[in-house]
Amino acid sequence: MAEVTALDYLTPLRSGGSVPGIVETDDLGTYVVKFCGAAQGRKALVAELIVGELGRRLGLPVPELVLVRFDPLVAEQEPDPEVQDILRASAGLNLGMDFLPGAQDFAPRQLPPQLAVTPAEAGRVVWFDALVGNVDRTVHSPNLMVWHRRLWLIDHGAALIFHHRWSGARDAVARRYPMTDHALGAFAPDVAAADAALAPLVTAELLGEVVGLVPDEWLADEPGFDSPEQQRQAYTAHLAARAARSQAWLPEGFADAEELARAEAARVAATLAGRPAWLQHVRAG
Numbered sequence: 001m002a003e004v005t006a007l008d009y010l011t012p013l014r015s016g017g018s019v020p021g022i023v024e025t026d027d028l029g030t031y032v033v034k035f036c037g038a039a040q041g042r043k044a045l046v047a048e049l050i051v052g053e054l055g056r057r058l059g060l061p062v063p064e065l066v067l068v069r070f071d072p073l074v075a076e077q078e079p080d081p082e083v084q085d086i087l088r089a090s091a092g093l094n095l096g097m098d099f100l101p102g103a104q105d106f107a108p109r110q111l112p113p114q115l116a117v118t119p120a121e122a123g124r125v126v127w128f129d130a131l132v133g134n135v136d137r138t139v140h141s142p143n144l145m146v147w148h149r150r151l152w153l154i155d156h157g158a159a160l161i162f163h164h165r166w167s168g169a170r171d172a173v174a175r176r177y178p179m180t181d182h183a184l185g186a187f188a189p190d191v192a193a194a195d196a197a198l199a200p201l202v203t204a205e206l207l208g209e210v211v212g213l214v215p216d217e218w219l220a221d222e223p224g225f226d227s228p229e230q231q232r233q234a235y236t237a238h239l240a241a242r243a244a245r246s247q248a249w250l251p252e253g254f255a256d257a258e259e260l261a262r263a264e265a266a267r268v269a270a271t272l273a274g275r276p277a278w279l280q281h282v283r284a285g
């Protein structure tokens with residue numbers, strides 16, 4: 001995986017929780033950088049790297065990832081003290097995702113007509129999220145972008161929940177995750193076809209390659225492990241075992257478009273009902 005050096009910190013992105021930043025680097029690149037000093041910590045970066053890179057190697061549309069060497073001095077001019085706290089705690093390696101200029105956050109009701117999300121594509125994304133336990137791709141928080149007439153998958157820091165409690169990881173191997181409000185659930189995801197195509201590709205060899213990209217400094221001092229290498233083996237073994245057990249966790253039971261529309265209408269009505277009369281005409285977003 002390429003390693004680049006941050007030259008300038010341009011601006012924080014505040015829409016989600018982890019306050020990533022847009023950073024220019026010495027390869028003339030512009031990246032959305034997830035910082036190791038953010039509240040989510042190093043494990044969010046481990047998940048971003050393993051899940052993003054695995055997805056890309058399985059043919060899912062994930063922007064390129066790089067390791068970004070960061071010196072907090074390059075962001076000295078950032079005025080927000082909370083952002084400064086994150087940046088000062090992030091010296092060393094951080095995770096960069098290629099910045100997609102002009103990309104739009106995914107909004108199912110405003111999809112460009114050229115972009116048709118097929119059942120096959122929706123199925124691959126849902127299947128993949130179920131494999132890696134990504135519960136952060138919902139209708140409320142899609143973490144999908146639309147760019148050059150395609151969907152792009154971003155923000156995998158909340159996946160691999162099992163690594164927050166390794167002692168219970170074994171029990172999670174065959175666990176179903178709640179996928180009913182998945183962002184692509186209304187696009188008739190063909191999960192069975194995705195399983196047939198993708199499960200055989202998730203081999204211990206592929207996983208070993210991907211997990212091997214995680215820098216030692218993100219794996220240091222994990223209780224219960226003697227070395228970063230031992231931890232890498234645990235990630236590989238867990239994900240290989242889960243891929244082999246897909247019949248146990250294949251997601252099912254999505255709300256169709258009509259059910260989602262009804263739920264949305266009920267939500268809007270509830271929001272409006274809670275407002276004083278003089279505000280009732282303003283659209284509930």
Ligand SMILES: Nc1ncnc2c1ncn2[C@@H]1O[C@H](COP(=O)(O)OP(=O)(O)O)[C@@H](O)[C@H]1O
Binds near residue numbers: 015016017
């Ligand atoms: N590669 C990218 N290119 C362009 N914009 C991005 C990219 N990655 C993230 N963004 C924008 O930044 C926002 C926050 O990024 P995200 O990875 O979801 O972090 P978090 O939700 O943890 O704050 C996204 O909703 C999106 O609008």
Ligand SMILES: [Mg+2]
Binds near residue numbers: 016
């Ligand atoms: Mg997000």
